[in-house]
Amino acid sequence: MDFRLLFSTFQADPAHAKWSxxxxxxxxxxxxxxxxxxxxxxxxxxxxTLANELGMARNxxxxxxxxxxxxxxxxxxxxxxxxxxxxxxxTPATAPxxxxxxxxxxxxxxxxxxALPNFDMPGAFAPGVPSLGDFPxxxxxxxxxxxxxxxxxxxxxxxxPRGEHALRTAIADHLRVARxxxxxxxxxxxxxxxxxxxxxxxxxxxxxxxxxWLENPGYQGAVAAFGGAKLKPIGILVDAQGMAPTANDWxxxxxxxxxxxxxxxxxxxxxxxxxxxxxxIDHARRAGALIIEDDYDSEFRHxxxxxxxxxxxxxxxxxxxxxxxxxxxxxxxxxxxxVVPACLxxxxxxxxxxxxxxxxxxxxLALAEFIRSGQFSLHLRRMRRLYRQRRDAxxxxxxxxxxxxxxxxxSTAGMHxxxxxxxxxxxxxxxxxxxLDRGIAAPALSQHAVGLRTQxxxxxxxxxxxxxxxxxxxxxxxxxxxxxxxxxx
Amino acid sequence: MDFRLLFSTFQADPAHAKWSxxxxxxxxxxxxxxxxxxxxxxxxxxxxTLANELGMARNxxxxxxxxxxxxxxxxxxxxxxxxxxxxxxxTPATAPxxxxxxxxxxxxxxxxxxALPNFDMPGAFAPGVPSLGDFPxxxxxxxxxxxxxxxxxxxxxxxxPRGEHALRTAIADHLRVARxxxxxxxxxxxxxxxxxxxxxxxxxxxxxxxxxWLENPGYQGAVAAFGGAKLKPIGILVDAQGMAPTANDWxxxxxxxxxxxxxxxxxxxxxxxxxxxxxxIDHARRAGALIIEDDYDSEFRHxxxxxxxxxxxxxxxxxxxxxxxxxxxxxxxxxxxxVVPACLxxxxxxxxxxxxxxxxxxxxLALAEFIRSGQFSLHLRRMRRLYRQRRDAxxxxxxxxxxxxxxxxxSTAGMHxxxxxxxxxxxxxxxxxxxLDRGIAAPALSQHAVGLRTQxxxxxxxxxxxxxxxxxxxxxxxxxxxxxxxxxx
Numbered sequence: 001m002d003f004r005l006l007f008s009t010f011q012a013d014p015a016h017a018k019w020s021x022x023x024x025x026x027x028x029x030x031x032x033x034x035x036x037x038x039x040x041x042x043x044x045x046x047x048x049t050l051a052n053e054l055g056m057a058r059n060x061x062x063x064x065x066x067x068x069x070x071x072x073x074x075x076x077x078x079x080x081x082x083x084x085x086x087x088x089x090x091t092p093a094t095a096p097x098x099x100x101x102x103x104x105x106x107x108x109x110x111x112x113x114x115a116l117p118n119f120d121m122p123g124a125f126a127p128g129v130p131s132l133g134d135f136p137x138x139x140x141x142x143x144x145x146x147x148x149x150x151x152x153x154x155x156x157x158x159x160x161p162r163g164e165h166a167l168r169t170a171i172a173d174h175l176r177v178a179r180x181x182x183x184x185x186x187x188x189x190x191x192x193x194x195x196x197x198x199x200x201x202x203x204x205x206x207x208x209x210x211x212x213w214l215e216n217p218g219y220q221g222a223v224a225a226f227g228g229a230k231l232k233p234i235g236i237l238v239d240a241q242g243m244a245p246t247a248n249d250w251x252x253x254x255x256x257x258x259x260x261x262x263x264x265x266x267x268x269x270x271x272x273x274x275x276x277x278x279x280x281i282d283h284a285r286r287a288g289a290l291i292i293e294d295d296y297d298s299e300f301r302h303x304x305x306x307x308x309x310x311x312x313x314x315x316x317x318x319x320x321x322x323x324x325x326x327x328x329x330x331x332x333x334x335x336x337x338x339v340v341p342a343c344l345x346x347x348x349x350x351x352x353x354x355x356x357x358x359x360x361x362x363x364x365l366a367l368a369e370f371i372r373s374g375q376f377s378l379h380l381r382r383m384r385r386l387y388r389q390r391r392d393a394x395x396x397x398x399x400x401x402x403x404x405x406x407x408x409x410x411s412t413a414g415m416h417x418x419x420x421x422x423x424x425x426x427x428x429x430x431x432x433x434x435x436l437d438r439g440i441a442a443p444a445l446s447q448h449a450v451g452l453r454t455q456x457x458x459x460x461x462x463x464x465x466x467x468x469x470x471x472x473x474x475x476x477x478x479x480x481x482x483x484x485x486x487x488x489x
Numbered sequence: 490m491d492f493r494l495l496f497s498t499f500q501a502d503p504a505h506a507k508w509s510x511x512x513x514x515x516x517x518x519x520x521x522x523x524x525x526x527x528x529x530x531x532x533x534x535x536x537x538t539l540a541n542e543l544g545m546a547r548n549x550x551x552x553x554x555x556x557x558x559x560x561x562x563x564x565x566x567x568x569x570x571x572x573x574x575x576x577x578x579x580t581p582a583t584a585p586x587x588x589x590x591x592x593x594x595x596x597x598x599x600x601x602x603x604a605l606p607n608f609d610m611p612g613a614f615a616p617g618v619p620s621l622g623d624f625p626x627x628x629x630x631x632x633x634x635x636x637x638x639x640x641x642x643x644x645x646x647x648x649x650p651r652g653e654h655a656l657r658t659a660i661a662d663h664l665r666v667a668r669x670x671x672x673x674x675x676x677x678x679x680x681x682x683x684x685x686x687x688x689x690x691x692x693x694x695x696x697x698x699x700x701x702w703l704e705n706p707g708y709q710g711a712v713a714a715f716g717g718a719k720l721k722p723i724g725i726l727v728d729a730q731g732m733a734p735t736a737n738d739w740x741x742x743x744x745x746x747x748x749x750x751x752x753x754x755x756x757x758x759x760x761x762x763x764x765x766x767x768x769x770i771d772h773a774r775r776a777g778a779l780i781i782e783d784d785y786d787s788e789f790r791h792x793x794x795x796x797x798x799x800x801x802x803x804x805x806x807x808x809x810x811x812x813x814x815x816x817x818x819x820x821x822x823x824x825x826x827x828v829v830p831a832c833l834x835x836x837x838x839x840x841x842x843x844x845x846x847x848x849x850x851x852x853x854l855a856l857a858e859f860i861r862s863g864q865f866s867l868h869l870r871r872m873r874r875l876y877r878q879r880r881d882a883x884x885x886x887x888x889x890x891x892x893x894x895x896x897x898x899x900s901t902a903g904m905h906x907x908x909x910x911x912x913x914x915x916x917x918x919x920x921x922x923x924x925l926d927r928g929i930a931a932p933a934l935s936q937h938a939v940g941l942r943t944q945x946x947x948x949x950x951x952x953x954x955x956x957x958x959x960x961x962x963x964x965x966x967x968x969x970x971x972x973x974x975x976x977x978x
Binding site for chain 2: 023027030031034067072073084105106107108109110129132133135137140141144145148149151153154155156157158159176180182192193195203204205206207208210224225228230274278307308313314315326330331332333334344347348351354355356357358359360361362
């Protein structure tokens with residue numbers, strides 16, 4: 001066996017160039033044993049001999065031998081290091097991964113999922129991103145450290161799958177006052193965020209093939225979650241009053257789940273009117289359907305009185321209320337919650353205990369304290385003021401520079417508005433791509449179509465929460481330039 | 490309208506007894522408006538008048554009116570507070586939740602999920618629980634706080650869906666040295682733990698109806714994850730060498746996924762021999778199947794040399810390697826990882842970007858530093874020593890007190906062993922329940938059957954990682970008592 005040849009051949013592979021000599025030798029020998037080049041029973045030269053032969057330090061060879069021995073490839077015997085007798089594994093001559101090529105890549109269901117808005121979407125106007133620089137990180141760090149100091153060793157174990165009681169109570173209290181919700185802590189379940197909540201709803205409360213209503217245009221994250229659970233999505237058109245199901249929809253597409261964003265429809269920003277809220281609850285109850293009320297952005301109401309959440313409109317409303325702290329605190333927190341009807345809470349608790357190990361007690365306790373101490377409401381008030389200023393500045397610029405070609409929609413609440421193009425023939429997707437080149441992240445409304453039906457909205461989603469007032473003018477100017485040049489073409 | 494009667498009737502409901510007077514009045518009026526008792530246009534008495542009538546402070550009535558107004562139920566006019574004209578919502582006379590009764594509770598797929606070992610299972614011998622009191626919490630708090638201080642505001646946003654690069658690099662480096670893995674950081678994906686990893690594998694790499702092989706007896710958490718994704722579970726019997734598929738299994742039950750726990754089979758603790766590892770890879774490659782190698786407990790090898798992980802046995806092994814920090818650090822951390830074949834990494838990254846928002850940058854950076862700084866290896870060494878002592882003590886007690894009725898299996902690695910009853914007629918499930926009454930959490934082996942086939946293991950899972958040496962004697966004594974009295978019966 002010419003080890004010089006064996007080793008130099010191995011080293012010749014550029015893939016191994018960056019490795020340490022020891023790793024090269026170890027891997028070279030291991031591979032030779034695996035592929036049968038070095039057969040069971042073969043005696044290897046003493047480490048010193050091999051080291052001399054290959055011109056390396058003795059320890060390098062010694063360590064390689066030791067690691068091979070601990071892995072079971074070499075047996076130390078009186079005769080020295082001997083190759084263990086193992087089934088040799090013929091590595092096929094094909095390229096790495098060829099073994100998978102047959103069925104490589106993703107499953108069909110994974111390939112058919114729609115794209116989410118890119119989470120690390122850079123640049124101005126990226127929707128759903130709060131003003132991160134304004135979050136009181138120092139205070140948060142203090143609360144976190146206090147929570148960690150308070151933990152008993154047992155609290156390093158798995159946690160209550162429903163979430164920490166202190167946090168569930170704080171959320172229930174907050175929702176009763178701030179959102180008119182009818183709930184106590186027993187109905188509150190902590191999740192890893194809205195995506196996780198949607199996932200749970202889809203799998204806990206619906207079966208493959210069940211119909212789920214979504215707003216059209218609507219939130220693609222919900223489409224992805226329900227699609228992943230093999231539900232049948234039905235797009236219900238949205239107007240200025242929010243989701244507008246027809247009698248025919250109720251008749252021909254009887255839903256199991258109804259996903260709705262009443263406080264600030266995503267993406268177009270309509271607010272679901274009280275009449276429609278009551279009607280939807282009424283119909284859903286008769287149809288035996290569950291409404292999933294994603295109340296995101298409800299904390300930021302810029303005009304008019306806040307409407308009570310749907311969950312609070314009737315003591316037995318068939319509503320699952322979803323909330324998240326991604327927008328009110330920061331996305332990286334990954335904590336959201338669901339409020340389920342009292343009659344469903346016990347069975348959901350059982351399901352979670354069986355499938356969803358929970359932990360992160362310190363994070364949950366810190367958040368509970370953040371809410372209880374009033375810091376949460378304080379932060380909301382500050383952000384409400386800030387976002388409203390930024391919204392006013394953006395709306396003013398849009399009306400000054402673009403009122404002839406586009407209308408502003410859904411600016412009464414939340415962190416984003418919809419800029420709707422008057423000319424529906426314009427290609428908002430292409431414009432969105434051109435804007436991204438300029439560092440402006442303005443998703444196209446036409447990319448938010450849900451279900452088979454198309455939707456009549458053309459334009460852009462503009463998130464203003466993280467855009468300073470003094471930047472609005474120049475950003476809208478670029479926006480206007482792209483729109484007008486597209487219109488001219 | 491007699492508000493005294495209306496209010497006293499509402500107050501009479503014990504469900505409202507604990508509420509503040511203001512919340513009682515607010516909810517009473519809101520409900521009356523919703524159910525049409527107070528019709529649109531009705532003028533309410535001035536808050537002072539109502540307060541006198543109901544014998545409460547004026548502010549109580551005032552606040553109730555204000556909240557109803559902000560919710561859109563009352564309109565302030567010259568005539569005073571007037572009920573808004575809304576579709577009245579007839580609350581059915583039936584009990585709360587009746588609206589859901591038709592199809593209340595969980596979906597079929599949710600109801601058919603198997604039970605996981607109870608996460609908050611109390612008491613001695615609970616498997617999978619590390620020695621929580623020995624985790625260096627103070628050090629962890631310091632690393633966490635340092636990570637938080639290092640964060641830029643942008644890092645409060647959504648994170649790289651694959652996980653933080655620093656952590657993925659630290660894990661890849663650790664796995665290459667400690668487990669003989671062939672990976673770089675590009676193949677590593679951070680997850681919320683093994684349950685989340687299994688969920689991802691099932692949905693990303695298999696479609697509904699695909700066959701998945703599981704060890705029998707096996708880990709019920711995997712059964713739940715694959716069941717939730719509608720895969721078809723095939724139980725492959727396990728012997729002292731680990732999973733032992735027959736030629737017939739390969740022929741008649743060609744798998745898409747193969748889930749295996751090679752380092753310490755769950756629950757019986759066998760170590761998959763090198764021959765079987767190589768054979769499994771070889772067969773899987775030919776069958777176009779993906780092996781999911783759950784390498785849990787590999788860090789705690791008490792006897793014999795550690796075997797290299799399967800992922801490292803061949804450059805193009807069709808293996809997805811799963812690891813978790815729940816056992817090596819603490820369960821509440823909720824951080825695990827997967828290592829996928831290089832050829833699958835890009836498509837998985839895309840899928841995650843579309844479906845799984847990630848965050849928790851600080852936690853990830855703290856963990857990366859914990860590993861890089863060598864504290865992780867140090868902690869592993871300390872726990873290895875501790876767990877080995879506890880294992881020795883448990884094994885000694887079991888052999889001293891129970892060798893005539895039961896054999897010890899799978900004690901060469903990990904944090905638990907399997908106590909196998911010689912008399913297969915004994916009801917280990919009933920005994921397990923009796924033990925739990927005494928505060929001993931010893932899951933029955935017969936409850937770990939997978940698929941339709943039964944499995945020949947009767948006995949108990951005994952987790953010793955969190956049981957002090959001096960407690961073993963008395964605990965085994967209770968165990969012996971329960972077994973012998975059951976045998977006598």
